[in-house]
Amino acid sequence: MTSSVAVIGGGLAGITAALRCADGGARVTLFESRPRLGGLTHSFKRGDLDVDNGQHVFLRCCTSYLALIDRLGVRAGVTVQPRLAIPIVSPGQDRVWLRRDALPAPAHLARSLFAYTPLSVAERLRFITAALALRRVRLDVPVTDDQSFGDWLTAHGQSRRAIDTMWDLVGIATLNATAGDASLALAAKVFQTGLLTRASAADIGWSVVPLGELHGTAGRRALSDAGVEVLTSVKVSSVRRGDGDWRIEGRPFDNVISAVPPDVASRILPAGVVPDGLGTSPIVNLHVVYDRKVLDEPFVAAIDSPLQWVFDRTQQSGLTDGQYIAVSLSAADDLIDVPVAELRARLLPALEALLPAARGAGVRDFFVTRERHATFRAAPGTARLRPSAATAHPGLWLAGAWTATGWPATMEGAVRSGETAAAGALDVLSSKSTFDGAAL
The missing domain is CATH 1.10.405 (Guanine Nucleotide Dissociation Inhibitor; domain 1)
Structure with a gap:
């Protein structure tokens, strides 16, 4: 009899765990509360524009993430610099470069x-x-x-x-x-x-298609091809221990992998599974559509400015006239609740100070996306608050970038967490199958 695994959460950790378990021979059901997959790396439509919720880049050393991209069959949807090269801009100063x-x-x-x-x-x-x-x-x-x-x-x-x-x-x-x-x-x-450690490790990569297409659409296709039952718009209310199994919405499963944020996990999982005290940190993204080209690089990093990293997202968005610029503002505790009008008044001049070509350019659209709980808070003492994949409950596993991956809250950390949880579940299922076979 084929063993069953439930994966809760359709972000990168959940997609990875579900694919690994399916590839390992398990019967897998993935539950996702939203109508789409991709988790915190998703896209939405604003008119004809494809908008990513945030600017998610990766490095060449993110080998697990790149392996997932290959597994999803979308390697053509990302690009990686041949050599690290970061153009650094500041108001009124010549551009400098950090490159290898x-x-x-x-x-x-x-x-x-x-x-x-x-x-x-x-x-x-x-x-x-x-x-x-x-x-x-x-x-x-x-x-x-x-x-x-x-x-x-x-x-x-x-x-x-x-x-x-x-x-x-x-x-x-x-x-x-x-x-x-x-x-x-x-x-x-x-x-x-x-x-x-390795010269090529920090070469920067990014998606050249919308993230919703790269992760969500491709993830759903790969999961379907692997035989995973994908249930979107299904909110799991609780995970309970049954008679020798786990119960989710009345359905029995041999193993459960929770790949949801810690606040959700603490609500639906047995008490004590998720440690208290792991905070979150926000990210704010500014989106500006200009009537002309104002940035001549895929991205720049800013110093001596309230801005941080500035990206050209024109190709990914499908824009055919003008240029679409996205500005990522991490550790944005002081900006997360600032109204859009105030952000525009305060930060659009700062963008023009960094990009001289933007001065006098027409702004066709300006909007803001916010992720209040974008990542776990990487504060001192965090390691003791990040749980391992295995829990004290046999058959219940944790995944997500917030778990004890050794990495910060990145796409690489999320994928690695899914790999670890799936490996644990498959090992238990394999041991159980061997034991049952021996008993027969």
């Missing part, structure tokens, strides 16, 4: 760092010294997670200027937290894996 050359890590960034004019020569040298020290930080000890990344940087000679224009340039986008608010363990993971 052909040398092995960490020397691959040396030429770019020595030429990084926003910092003094002394600050550049101290940055390199701190980067080498960060490479030696142990990620597996509690004291590392308990320490603030900002405190560690200050102790290693980093000026406020260096933190603002270099460390936070990368850290805020990947951790959804400033250095002062971030766990040293999570920050060290980002820099060790992405920038300090």
Whole structure:
């Protein structure tokens, strides 16, 4: 008899877990409360425009995410830089670049760092010294997670200027937290894996099609082809232990993988499964449609500005005239409740200060998307609050970027969590099948 697995949640973690379990021979049902798959990486229509809810990029080192993209059959829907190259813009200043050359890590960034004019020569040298020290930080000890990344940087000679224009340039986008608010363990993971170990690891990739197409539509197609029963617009109210099985909406399952956010998991799962105290951090995205081209790169990173990362989303949106610009603002606690009109008045001039071509350009549309609970809060002490995939209840598993993946809340972390939960469920199912066969 084929063993059954229920997966709750149709984001990247849930899609991954469901596909892995189906590929492993289980009979899988996926429950998703919304009418679409994709979770926090989705798209919607605004007139004729395809709009992604947020700007989700990945790195070449995100091997599990790229494996999922291959499994979904949509590798042509993403692109990856041949070599890391980040154009950095600031008001009234010439553009500078953070890019790698052909040398092995960490020397691959040396030429770019020595030429990084926003910092003094002394600050550049101290940055390199701190980067080498960060490479030696142990990620597996509690004291590392308990320490603030900002405190560690200050102790290693980093000026406020260096933190603002270099460390936070990368850290805020990947951790959804400033250095002062971030766990040293999570920050060290980002820099060790992405920038300090393998030269090609931080080459940046992004979707060239709407995220809803890349993840949601392709995910549903792949799940269907794998024989997974996909139930959208079905809200799971509880997961209860039955007589030797688990019950979801009255249906029995041998294993359950919960791939929903922690607040949802805590409501539907048995008490005590989800630890208390894991906070969330918001992201705000500005969307601006201009009547002409104002940005000549796929993206730029901003310093000395209230803005952070600016993306050209024209191709992905289907826009045929003008240019569609999206601005991602991570760690946006101070912006999440600001009205759209105020955000426009405050931040549109800041965008024009970064992109001189935008001055005088017509703004055809300006709107805002907000993810109040975009990621878990990557604060010091977070590691002890992130649960493992296995729970104290046999047959019940947890997935999601907020679980103990060792990664920050990224698409890579979400996919890895789904892989881990599925591997645990399949191992139990395999052991049960072997035991039942032996008993016969």
